[in-house]
Amino acid sequence: MSGSTLGTLFCVTNFGESHGPAIGCVIDGCPPGMALDAADIQRDLDRRRPGTSRHVTQRNEPDAVEILSGVYEGQTTGTPIALLIRNQDQRSKDYGDIALRFRPGHADYTYWHKYGLRDPRGGGRSSARLTAPTVAAGAVARKWLREQYGTQFRACMTQLGELEIPFESWEHVPRNPFFVPVADVQRYEDYMDALRKAHDSCGARIRVQASGVPVGLGEPLYDKLDADIAKVMMGLNAVKGVEIGAGFASVAQRGSVHGDAITPEGFETNHAGGILGGISSGQDIEVSLAIKPTSSILTPRPSIDINGQPVEVVTKGRHDPCVGIRAAPIAEALLALVLMDHALRNRAQCGDAR
């Protein structure tokens, strides 16, 4: 299976470039008989859409999705669901001067060496814009999981640059442009404004959670649920670290503390993050992501051109000074896609297990 398809049974094939005619995906394997229309998908796309606050890229893309197939009279038919999003607001001239030089921290260098050529407009295939089809596919997955099991997904930012963000309530998350779980976001507004003036960028840490997960999802030995979650999360643009449950803090824990005690009422703690032996336990799945600072900055950086000559690179274009800001809905979608695929895989093999 080639590298642009995700999933074994609920398969999402992603296509497109940042400044090409269109981006989109084909979802194959969706169960039939689920009500689905474009609005179900648009809702999630709108949550990751660029241009919605001054803290993200000013590229203005409606990201309107068209369902090309797989839905008949408002219901999924079990055949492939093709989703199309036309690119609208390309300004490829912004990228003319980076076509022949490699932006530090970017995929320019590696695409060039791997493929021998690359589409440099807006980062081409390596642009975070390609997370839009993933979010669209995720919307289909989460609808099915919600209807089938009551599974819910949510994500928030827990660190912005060096600022650790306290957890107040999930309620605040949709009410601010940062997806932070706090009521007063002035501190983050100021931080981002200063960063932008400094022509620099910062990283972020994102927490993703699934609740209402059925027990039994995950395929040991290699396709464990946590393994597949780590894969999709690390595969998200700019992610450099993934934790499940206690994550790196578990290194310093004792076994007598880490192993979540079980009572007739359920687990007492959730250091495991909802996964034991690679299989969901029914507890909330808890994931944490490290997102690196955006590489596209106005500060000049030393690099080389395609002939190996030293050059200086300043990235103009329109960029997110912290790509983590829009990562929350994407991370939710990725988690939903993994759970969806494993829900079908589990039903296939263990559909009649006790």
Next chain:
Amino acid sequence: MSGSTLGTLFCVTNFGESHGPAIGCVIDGCPPGMALDAADIQRDLDRRRPGTSRHVTQRNEPDAVEILSGVYEGQTTGTPIALLIRNQDQRSKDYGDIALRFRPGHADYTYWHKYGLRDPRGGGRSSARLTAPTVAAGAVARKWLREQYGTQFRACMTQLGELEIPFESWEHVPRNPFFVPVADVQRYEDYMDALRKAHDSCGARIRVQASGVPVGLGEPLYDKLDADIAKVMMGLNAVKGVEIGAGFASVAQRGSVHGDAITPEGFETNHAGGILGGISSGQDIEVSLAIKPTSSILTPRPSIDINGQPVEVVTKGRHDPCVGIRAAPIAEALLALVLMDHALRNRAQCGDAR
């Protein structure tokens, strides 16, 4: 593809249970014409073998590997290489009392609910013993990568419980039972002795590195090199976190610092950990793992039995008080398997790219 097979082209199918007749794997897709004998594989198996110091499980397994197929007159033929390791030192009676109760922190609970039954002897399929076939397969991969590109793999422990371990030199790693890069390991001996007396366990952090990696490995969008590395690492028993390059530290970095500057002589830093846009850059690949404390401890823990009744669980058997101690060679093998698979995938698609 079912969950016990790893890889798209260099496919490793793992089988066996901790106390069954045998464990092993089938490697399909190995290039033909490579010299290979059992000794090439045994070397790596011996590095992860149990019973080699008082700090690891005292189960005595020779882990002698037999090559059943795929090699003719000392050379790989391109056909599947089946590797067999007979289990020798099973003491299944140790596990009689956990057959009907769930050890906290273990896969008992989830296997039971997923499959409706489980082989409880020694953890059955969820035992870390099943990393032996992975290591065996990894030995084949690293031999090919070494001969083809000069790629080298190494790993060391960088934290033991709450003790951060300074990096002195890779030379020390093979000379102590902890795989630590320091000359004097008395501190770690004492720490482990105290832990064992306390009937408890601790976690560890492992660093894994590949050097001599060709540029261009990795398949965007979903099968990025870092995504696949995160998958195999998170899939390793007890792992709760994975970092590539700067990892979680990149959250607080500025873009002007994180993005590795490029000069005609190469990259100036390696915050990326050798991967840009999901594709290897030719720099060293740097991975860090968080390993949780062993769940099998002699301290009694509250749990339930298969009927949901409260019970207390004490895990006797023979266990590693810190599974991280033997993780280094396994992590190397996993990294080798990912690079091997991507090397073949890259040759397939881009074999004639510039």
Next chain:
Amino acid sequence: MSGSTLGTLFCVTNFGESHGPAIGCVIDGCPPGMALDAADIQRDLDRRRPGTSRHVTQRNEPDAVEILSGVYEGQTTGTPIALLIRNQDQRSKDYGDIALRFRPGHADYTYWHKYGLRDPRGGGRSSARLTAPTVAAGAVARKWLREQYGTQFRACMTQLGELEIPFESWEHVPRNPFFVPVADVQRYEDYMDALRKAHDSCGARIRVQASGVPVGLGEPLYDKLDADIAKVMMGLNAVKGVEIGAGFASVAQRGSVHGDAITPEGFETNHAGGILGGISSGQDIEVSLAIKPTSSILTPRPSIDINGQPVEVVTKGRHDPCVGIRAAPIAEALLALVLMDHALRNRAQCGDAR
């Protein structure tokens, strides 16, 4: 991998319904650096296009293809190539009366029972119209194979209903609407006219050939080249039989005749059809297909409706009285897709074999 994706490395994901907004496919895994534009693909699409003679369906579809991604400045970039064909000439009202009844010989019955619902317009997903994206993908594959190895594909009709068609020359094939290798096609014109008047349909036998095939393509044990060819051919709408080389005639052959003698100048015969042990031998690959008569006919047939009640079915709509007539370019495309995938697989594993 779900059922609408073909190939392991050169992966074609097909989407769409006969009367939905659009049909198309995503090709993932195409090598980078190949010149490609829409005209390269349109040429083959035009060869299978409906409405080109009175002997095929009168549905008028331009089948104009749009390349949405994967091509930059006229060259493939190695990223997914999405191809879009808008449906234009749907007349879904023709199908209103078959929405609730099952046409004999059609997929209506099985789709309904499998999925619990179906898109009945024009056969929905089961329509032969969905071969158009396959042909489009095949055009990309055959261009690469031609440039890389000089491989050529051709197909012709060898039997129409009960009429066996003599082989005169490949030159005649593109010059008549039947893809027959004879100069004078009056006999077939008359035959088809009579059939149409009788409100009936007939089958056909198609021969497909690839020449200039490199030796070594095919992956034993299960993914043999002939196995994969049989799969795609039997998967083509209406196909009921597939032969390689001598096919069913080999049953009555003696081993002393069938086994193609080898001389320093090459093979003396080609009963094997270019494949030995599942691997291409370098000889022409020879495939023969049996295509059943079209099930959509104006003659009334007994059937049942979705409630199990007996009904009579007459299929109006616009249909090919012999679907075999347009099968030649499709069969060529399918053969090209299989060879392309195996060429990449072979390069991956055996790229440096002697």
Next chain:
Amino acid sequence: MSGSTLGTLFCVTNFGESHGPAIGCVIDGCPPGMALDAADIQRDLDRRRPGTSRHVTQRNEPDAVEILSGVYEGQTTGTPIALLIRNQDQRSKDYGDIALRFRPGHADYTYWHKYGLRDPRGGGRSSARLTAPTVAAGAVARKWLREQYGTQFRACMTQLGELEIPFESWEHVPRNPFFVPVADVQRYEDYMDALRKAHDSCGARIRVQASGVPVGLGEPLYDKLDADIAKVMMGLNAVKGVEIGAGFASVAQRGSVHGDAITPEGFETNHAGGILGGISSGQDIEVSLAIKPTSSILTPRPSIDINGQPVEVVTKGRHDPCVGIRAAPIAEALLALVLMDHALRNRAQCGDAR
């Protein structure tokens, strides 16, 4: 996925060489909780075992199977089932003289060119001996299908060389060494004796049938049920043709005849062979195979050696003069493996469809 694994969810990975230490397979994805022991598998292995009559190879292999994993206390656990068969009666010296020359009609030539080397002993990997693990895996599949749906598999020979074999009754099939459905087999005994004396070989035609198949198995567009059946059948050693239902006879049929009429009581005929639009209809699945004459004969044949020099080849060793004789149980197993995989795939996607 590499070429020695069959199936998407019920995955069989085959390994071994004819004269290596062992052959076997790993079955991954088997549902848990099914009673299984070695005897369940041995029964089918014994039906294809060599050395059981004078009309097949005299190699004496007990083909005793050992279950290495995946079964605990007599029940499948849902983890991989590894099956091992030690080779016993190798006489590799028989093959010394063909190590450097290519037997006409054999895989020698293509393996050599693909891999650059080959294991020539007994045909190595290309030997029909490797169908034994397939039969073993098939035994597991058919047990599950029988218990779940009552599905039954049977096969018989319908043509031996030029002799067409009338169908009398399935009852006769297990009572003669030819798997023919007739009471008196003297004619076939004589035919085979004459053939052996003539130092020649012949082909055969095999009919395979599955009854009690649930409706709804098959994944359009590419992974249709008939497509996957054609794949495994054409992939069986020596097969040159595959038909479903009416097969090649459908070419001369009229649509008014071929399309099986449907009544409230069921289908009136079965020209479709149990599959419509690539999905099982619930009717018997009917498949027919063309098996070529064995290439290994005592009659001298012209060929070349690995240096391209002309040689004469006489194949001594121990061979089946008609490989079709032992093909019936293998074909049944292959059909069972395809149905098993599709049963799981269907349950995954359509498990809750009406």
